[in-house]
Amino acid sequence: MGARVLDEPAVGGGVHGAAEELARGAVAIARLTVLGAGRRLDEHTHDTPYLSLHLLGSYREQGEAGEVAIDGPAAAFHPAGSAHADAIGGDGLATVVIEFDPSWLARAMAGAALERSRYWVGGPVGRRASRLARAWLGCAAPRERFAATQAFLRAAARGEPPAPKPAWLAALHDLTAEAPDGGSTADLARALGVTPAWLTRAYRESQGEGLGEALRRRRVEAAVRMLTQGALPLAQVACEAGFCDQSHMNRAFNIVLGRTPATVRAQGLARRAA
Secondary structure (H helix, E strand, O other), rough: OOOOOOOOOOOOOOOOOOOEEEEOOOOOOEEEEOOOOOEEEEEEEEOOOOOEEEEEEEEEEEEEEEEEEOOOEEEEEOOOOOOOOEEEEEEEEEEEEEEEEEHHHHHHHOOOOOOOOEEEOOOOHHHHHHHHHHHHHHOOHHHHHHHHHHHHHHHHHHHHEEEOOOHHHHHHHHHHOOOOOOOOOHHHHHOOOOHHHHHHHHHHHHHOOOOHHHHHHHHHHHHHHHHOOOOOOHHHHHHHHHHOOOOHHHHHHHHHHHOOHHHHHHHOEEEEHO
């Protein structure tokens, strides 16, 4: 069976999990999208090219580049007509998706290699993608955010291919999964046989975020998941997600999502991710 084609106009058509429109321009539209934990999207195509910027959660995508796993700072670009299928992880998925008018993008990105799907996972480009995603959730003028997105995509498309993931990263993920609080940098470094300074630097260079940033993001993911569980008091959500208190959780949500937990619950974003 061939890939399903999403029914989309030139700009502004429906996207999977569209939860909130962030900005609309003459040649592009940006949305916050949220997909539920464990959801699977069969192979499909889009009529418009788009850039996806990771915020929370994880997914595996199968397409022309093979299978790609994304669970942290990253960006993915798909030209119009590229086929791919997605499997969403256990914490759901939240991304910022910017759709472009195909003819405008071809002119704006002349000379950039965007004829096929591209992924930038971790590293310096992943870190810039994370900053851009948070900027889209902020209050800058839409013109500025669209300009920053075009600049990001142009630089990413013309940059060097991402470096392969280091072998020690899988061992580190196992160690952090075993520790209730993610483990201290000193303890993790000792278990890996490296210095804390080396681990801090190497992790940031590989993943596009620091160890502390990764822990904060995972706590926010856990809190978003718990916001779906009826009307749990926010203070209880904060405690069970590993935050010091509710104000600590509020600060983390504002950094990662540009919203408070109460706003996430009221807007229904958490329920969409359930």
